Amino acid sequence: MNIFTADFFFSIIRIATPILFATLAAVIGEKGGVSNIGLEGIMMMSALFGSLGAYWTKSWLIGLLLAMAVGLLESLVMGFFAFNLKTNIILTGTAINMIGSGGCLFLVKVITGQASTTALITKSLQIPSISIPLIRDIPYIGKIISGHSVLTYIAFLLVWLTIVLLYKTPLGLNIRSVGENPNAASSVGVSVLKIQYITIGIGGILAGMGGAFMSMYYAMGWSQDMVAGRGFIALAAQSMGGGEPVGSMLAALIFGFASALGIKISATGVDSNLVAPIPYIVTIIALVIFALNEKRKEKQRHSSAALQK
Amino acid sequence: MGEEFVIQMKGITKVYPNGTVANQDVNFDVKKGEIHALMGENGAGKSTLMKMLFGLEQPTSGEILVNGEPVNLSSPTVAISHGIGMVHQHFMLVPSLTVAENMVLGMVPKKSGMLIDYKKAVALTEEYSKKFNLPVEANARVADIPVGMKQKVEILKALVRGAKILILDEPTAVLTTQETAELFVELENLKKQGYTMIFISHKLNEIMEITDRMTILRGGRSMGIYNTKDVTPEEISRLMVGRDVVLKVEKEPAQPGEEVLRVRDLEYINEWGKKMLDKVSLSVRKGEILGIAGVEGNGQKELVDMLFGFNTPNAGSVKVSGEEILGLNQREIRERHISLVPEDRMLYGIAATASIEENLISDRTANKELNKGILFNMSEIHKMSDQLVKDYTVLCKSAGQTIGSLSGGNIQKVVVAREFSNDPVLIIADQPTRGIDVGATEFIRKKLVELSRSGIAVLLVSADLNEVMELSDSLIIMCGGRIAAYFEDTRDLSDELMGKYMLGIEQQTPEEIRRVCHE
Amino acid sequence: MNKKNDVSGMSRKNSIKFSVIRALAALAIALAVAFILIFVSAEGANFSEKMSASLKALREMLVSPLFRKNGTFSVKSFTDVLAQMIPIMFTGLATCIMFSANQFNLGAEGGIMLGAFVTALVAVYWHIPGPMLIVVAIVMGALATGLMMLIPAVLKAKLGVSEMVNSLMLNYVIMYMINYLMNTYLADTSKGVTQTQPFQANAIMPQLVSNGSRLSWGFVIAIIMVILCWFFMYRTRWGYGIRMTGINQPFVMYSGMNVAMIIILCQVLGGILAGMGGGIEMLGRYSVYNWIQQPQYGWTGITVAILAGNNPIYVPLAAFFMAYLTKGCTLMSTNANVPSQLISIIQAVIFLFFAAHQFLAGYRQKLVVKSAQEELAQKEAAERSGEK
Numbered sequence A: 001m002n003i004f005t006a007d008f009f010f011s012i013i014r015i016a017t018p019i020l021f022a023t024l025a026a027v028i029g030e031k032g033g034v035s036n037i038g039l040e041g042i043m044m045m046s047a048l049f050g051s052l053g054a055y056w057t058k059s060w061l062i063g064l065l066l067a068m069a070v071g072l073l074e075s076l077v078m079g080f081f082a083f084n085l086k087t088n089i090i091l092t093g094t095a096i097n098m099i100g101s102g103g104c105l106f107l108v109k110v111i112t113g114q115a116s117t118t119a120l121i122t123k124s125l126q127i128p129s130i131s132i133p134l135i136r137d138i139p140y141i142g143k144i145i146s147g148h149s150v151l152t153y154i155a156f157l158l159v160w161l162t163i164v165l166l167y168k169t170p171l172g173l174n175i176r177s178v179g180e181n182p183n184a185a186s187s188v189g190v191s192v193l194k195i196q197y198i199t200i201g202i203g204g205i206l207a208g209m210g211g212a213f214m215s216m217y218y219a220m221g222w223s224q225d226m227v228a229g230r231g232f233i234a235l236a237a238q239s240m241g242g243g244e245p246v247g248s249m250l251a252a253l254i255f256g257f258a259s260a261l262g263i264k265i266s267a268t269g270v271d272s273n274l275v276a277p278i279p280y281i282v283t284i285i286a287l288v289i290f291a292l293n294e295k296r297k298e299k300q301r302h303s304s305a306a307l308q309k
Numbered sequence B: 001m002g003e004e005f006v007i008q009m010k011g012i013t014k015v016y017p018n019g020t021v022a023n024q025d026v027n028f029d030v031k032k033g034e035i036h037a038l039m040g041e042n043g044a045g046k047s048t049l050m051k052m053l054f055g056l057e058q059p060t061s062g063e064i065l066v067n068g069e070p071v072n073l074s075s076p077t078v079a080i081s082h083g084i085g086m087v088h089q090h091f092m093l094v095p096s097l098t099v100a101e102n103m104v105l106g107m108v109p110k111k112s113g114m115l116i117d118y119k120k121a122v123a124l125t126e127e128y129s130k131k132f133n134l135p136v137e138a139n140a141r142v143a144d145i146p147v148g149m150k151q152k153v154e155i156l157k158a159l160v161r162g163a164k165i166l167i168l169d170e171p172t173a174v175l176t177t178q179e180t181a182e183l184f185v186e187l188e189n190l191k192k193q194g195y196t197m198i199f200i201s202h203k204l205n206e207i208m209e210i211t212d213r214m215t216i217l218r219g220g221r222s223m224g225i226y227n228t229k230d231v232t233p234e235e236i237s238r239l240m241v242g243r244d245v246v247l248k249v250e251k252e253p254a255q256p257g258e259e260v261l262r263v264r265d266l267e268y269i270n271e272w273g274k275k276m277l278d279k280v281s282l283s284v285r286k287g288e289i290l291g292i293a294g295v296e297g298n299g300q301k302e303l304v305d306m307l308f309g310f311n312t313p314n315a316g317s318v319k320v321s322g323e324e325i326l327g328l329n330q331r332e333i334r335e336r337h338i339s340l341v342p343e344d345r346m347l348y349g350i351a352a353t354a355s356i357e358e359n360l361i362s363d364r365t366a367n368k369e370l371n372k373g374i375l376f377n378m379s380e381i382h383k384m385s386d387q388l389v390k391d392y393t394v395l396c397k398s399a400g401q402t403i404g405s406l407s408g409g410n411i412q413k414v415v416v417a418r419e420f421s422n423d424p425v426l427i428i429a430d431q432p433t434r435g436i437d438v439g440a441t442e443f444i445r446k447k448l449v450e451l452s453r454s455g456i457a458v459l460l461v462s463a464d465l466n467e468v469m470e471l472s473d474s475l476i477i478m479c480g481g482r483i484a485a486y487f488e489d490t491r492d493l494s495d496e497l498m499g500k501y502m503l504g505i506e507q508q509t510p511e512e513i514r515r516v517c518h519e
Numbered sequence C: 001m002n003k004k005n006d007v008s009g010m011s012r013k014n015s016i017k018f019s020v021i022r023a024l025a026a027l028a029i030a031l032a033v034a035f036i037l038i039f040v041s042a043e044g045a046n047f048s049e050k051m052s053a054s055l056k057a058l059r060e061m062l063v064s065p066l067f068r069k070n071g072t073f074s075v076k077s078f079t080d081v082l083a084q085m086i087p088i089m090f091t092g093l094a095t096c097i098m099f100s101a102n103q104f105n106l107g108a109e110g111g112i113m114l115g116a117f118v119t120a121l122v123a124v125y126w127h128i129p130g131p132m133l134i135v136v137a138i139v140m141g142a143l144a145t146g147l148m149m150l151i152p153a154v155l156k157a158k159l160g161v162s163e164m165v166n167s168l169m170l171n172y173v174i175m176y177m178i179n180y181l182m183n184t185y186l187a188d189t190s191k192g193v194t195q196t197q198p199f200q201a202n203a204i205m206p207q208l209v210s211n212g213s214r215l216s217w218g219f220v221i222a223i224i225m226v227i228l229c230w231f232f233m234y235r236t237r238w239g240y241g242i243r244m245t246g247i248n249q250p251f252v253m254y255s256g257m258n259v260a261m262i263i264i265l266c267q268v269l270g271g272i273l274a275g276m277g278g279g280i281e282m283l284g285r286y287s288v289y290n291w292i293q294q295p296q297y298g299w300t301g302i303t304v305a306i307l308a309g310n311n312p313i314y315v316p317l318a319a320f321f322m323a324y325l326t327k328g329c330t331l332m333s334t335n336a337n338v339p340s341q342l343i344s345i346i347q348a349v350i351f352l353f354f355a356a357h358q359f360l361a362g363y364r365q366k367l368v369v370k371s372a373q374e375e376l377a378q379k380e381a382a383e384r385s386g387e388k
Helices: A006-031 A039-057 A060-084 A089-112 A141-145 A150-168 A170-180 A182-187 A192-218 A230-240 A245-267 A278-302 B046-053 B076-081 B099-104 B118-131 B147-160 B177-192 B204-210 B233-241 B300-307 B330-335 B345-349 B356-360 B378-391 B408-420 B438-453 B465-471 B495-502 B510-517 C002-006 C012-041 C047-062 C075-100 C108-125 C132-159 C163-186 C218-235 C237-247 C249-254 C259-285 C297-307 C312-336 C342-354 C361-387
Strands: B005-015 B021-031 B035-039 B061-066 B069-071 B084-087 B165-169 B196-201 B213-218 B221-227 B259-269 B275-285 B289-293 B315-320 B338-341 B426-430 B457-461 B474-479 B482-487
Touching: A006 A039, A006 A141, A006 A150, A006 A170, A006 A192, A006 A230, A006 A245, A039 A060, A039 A089, A039 A192, A039 A230, A060 A089, A060 A192, A089 C012, A089 C297, A089 C342, A150 A170, A150 A192, A150 A245, A170 A182, A170 A192, A182 A192, A192 A230, A230 A245, A230 A278, A230 C163, A245 A278, A278 C132, A278 C163, B005 B046, B005 B196, B021 B035, B021 B046, B021 B196, B021 B213, B035 B046, B035 B204, B046 B165, B046 B196, B076 B084, B084 B147, B099 B118, B099 B147, B118 B147, B147 B165, B147 B177, B177 B196, B177 B204, B196 B204, B204 B233, B213 B233, B221 B233, B259 B300, B259 B457, B275 B300, B275 B315, B275 B457, B275 B482, B275 B510, B289 B438, B289 B465, B300 B338, B300 B426, B300 B457, B330 B338, B338 B408, B345 B408, B345 C249, B356 B378, B356 B408, B356 C237, B378 B408, B408 B438, B426 B438, B438 B457, B438 B465, B457 B465, B465 B495, B474 B495, B474 B510, B482 B495, B482 B510, C012 C047, C012 C342, C012 C361, C047 C312, C075 C108, C075 C218, C075 C237, C075 C259, C075 C297, C075 C312, C108 C132, C108 C163, C108 C259, C108 C297, C132 C163, C132 C259, C218 C237, C218 C259, C218 C312, C237 C249, C237 C259, C249 C259, C259 C297, C297 C312, C297 C342, C312 C342
Parallel strands: B021 B221, B035 B196, B035 B213, B084 B165, B165 B196, B289 B457, B289 B474, B338 B426, B426 B457
Antiparallel strands: B005 B021, B005 B061, B061 B069, B213 B221, B259 B275, B259 B315, B474 B482
């Protein structure tokens, strides 16, 4: 059986998309000194409101915007506790994740009266796919690159935009200085609090887009536990990518690859429970490899060979 | 004119959230175009007062006037808008950004609406650099430039933001004499152009040289405002500390015994590729204090890190009582009865939210006397810590009090109580009295001498000239990662001579230096 | 975390006063949020109808867990709540110990699941006579979980890999692997739902009361573990090392303690406690293993640890509170039609405020200034009398 079909690579990109959104949120967050483990919960809530919004207004675009708004709102709440009330950021994120799992169920029951899913998204409300002229006609490659959802292209475009934001704009300069030396930033009148809010807010919007992708494209509607750790995997991707946008994107693609492989395997009749943990195991292994590599570099610097230079 | 006050601070009191009263009813004023010294010992409240003037802290009570107008300096931004700029002692620079990027942080020139106009930032940096004759490299990353240049960047940063009043927080602390002289020329230059400066320092000669007036703080209160030319150094020192500045420690001549610490040819290249230790060799014998003097950043920190297992050198050897200790961890090092009074006591020396008692037992939790089977022997622990608190005159309600609520001097007494009391053969004391009050300083210095005379080997690292010269039996001077000089006897050493070696103007021959190995 | 508040110039009396007021304020805010959400979800045509429905729901949540409709105290309800406390006391203790060393291991969730599963396997398949089976089963569950925790612990200690990410990943891995083993090998195929064969009769843990609350002797074991954990944390050198690591890790290294060992130890202990909790929960309240979803006890355990300020001795109190609230929310959902998942929102709100350093910081600053002034006055008085 040939695994590496165009379909397979297509699915890697599709699967990596929501992780990529959250990964970029993590990259920008870490640059600004904000470790956001609440991305998981934010994606959950955004996924719910994205699908609800689309259903209510009969417009996928408004659904997407609502998801982004909810992501922003949640991240600002996080910011209030973490920055203003000085709650440990990890605990703040954990609380947001609690709201993301239990709170979503509460809201689903209150709003729709349904139990644990909303089968609200029909084909017409799904985030549209784009078939790219010319590129789609390239053999093999065309099938991989063309035909993805709008959000997928936006996600990869955002990698580039993230680089521009961080390294070419005043805001990026402020984010990096707040992350590296907040005292330096505040001493020249950069409001650390404001930059931190902006940092976490951008993360919330990005995670919101990831959530919308989950419930409005990846699946038809919201269901319990649908984000399934993608927010956490994004944190791992960020650290594997060395905190830089391109590296982290590649890491997100590796997870896409692992998941796609899992799906391929389970298609051959293997119990899905056996392949479902693959991305999580890959995360652990990848983090270990990354850390070993860092350690080796460290050692090299200390070797007596460095003296010869 | 000339008598017009640009800054007036009236009746300023500041109580920190942890209850420390940093300033109490302080009055302070600065005239236009003067260089005004703010003097006082460490912890006298100078930094706090200036932080309030720069909007980093808010006074608990009192009033601040800028150019005669009452102002509410709620943030640095507000202070900057009133023309106040600050050059911090710990540079407020972002290491991974370039000089130009640091210069324009918070006021970035833009192009095409959104993006950073980096060329403009460089041009601006160079323009100001020329205008005020403060040469910097606009395109270099701050992490890669020398300290003196970092300071110039800090001054330029304030100027480019339109500061007319500059607060300089111990600007010479990190500079060599040449750099200091250079800085003073630059400051005089700025004064001529109509800038006002507040100069924080506790170095008398500098104050006498460059300032017009001075305010002296002691224990958070103002001791008055004086014209520099009207007061003598002796008067100032009396106002500052209420007694003679030089603390004389009585000590008998050392009778060195066998070699305890033996360091040979230690070399270390740091992560930026800079050679921080260059063939450093020394020996410390029983019953003597070997001092290490030098301007900070000349390899002292790296040396101590190697000796206590925090870092590994690229080459060389460190033996204690004949046994190699390089590559050992801190537990193994302590098992060999080596103690360290760390330079950064808040980072390494204590666990701030734990009790004094918990801080006293950290190096001996496995001691038989303090355990009963698998449980702690609490009554023994109480007894031991109460005794140490008493012996080291730690001012506290009880040994159960949170250590973080003590003053710096008392915290340091707890640290030395622990480090001195576990039967050491070698004590490494790194800046043991930095930033603490006179009483605690005197106590710790006496204790060090006492311990050395009882047969312990002491390696004293200190940037405080007075301290190394008073305490050491013999001393070395480090400069640029190397030992620049060794003096067998500290009694007839002059400051001037020391200064020449510290700044690398002179250098002893390898043979002269090798004498520190006692071979 | 909460401990940082202790660096205060406050007198002991003011310090306690502040802690109590702060805790009450956090609870009040959480209840206010809960009430708003109840009100929003309440049925009713107009304001007053909604209001009365909300009040009814609130009563269900706050009063019904222990009291009957007529207001009398119900022993059965009380023992129900106590039984609910058992698993979250264990996950709470596990989290206390891990968080004390600043190890943000969130693996108590997977841990309690793994412990329950391994214990269940022993209880079904290993023929050991008499009550020894109970002991062996629980010990095996605890050990398995302790071993599992070695993964995030060793990776953190030796390579610096985030224990938080790894423990979260392991939670998923454990859940899927258990489900795989259940589906493929272990499930009792004669039943319609996924569950194991029934436990052997001598694996069922004896009950403390026979009123159907399923309050087993596990409760007593939990209380004993609370006491042991307190002694461990505050009266042994290992617990000391764990606490100091949480306050200042470089200090612990500099003092010559083995930081890597402490990081590993606290997480393995956390695993053992969580696994034990899972095993006791199984044998005390179930007759087959049937968890195919995460039981959420791990997350509640985190809340318990936060409420207890990472001090084991307060774990029973915090666990009681959470068990009470959980039961209240369940009752509210059956009797007043408010979804029981409201609990996670309440939990999150309490959690956020409890862990907030700056919550009521202004009030605290006032107390500090007051204390400082009192002290100054005392000192001056002492000096004056000394001069005389």
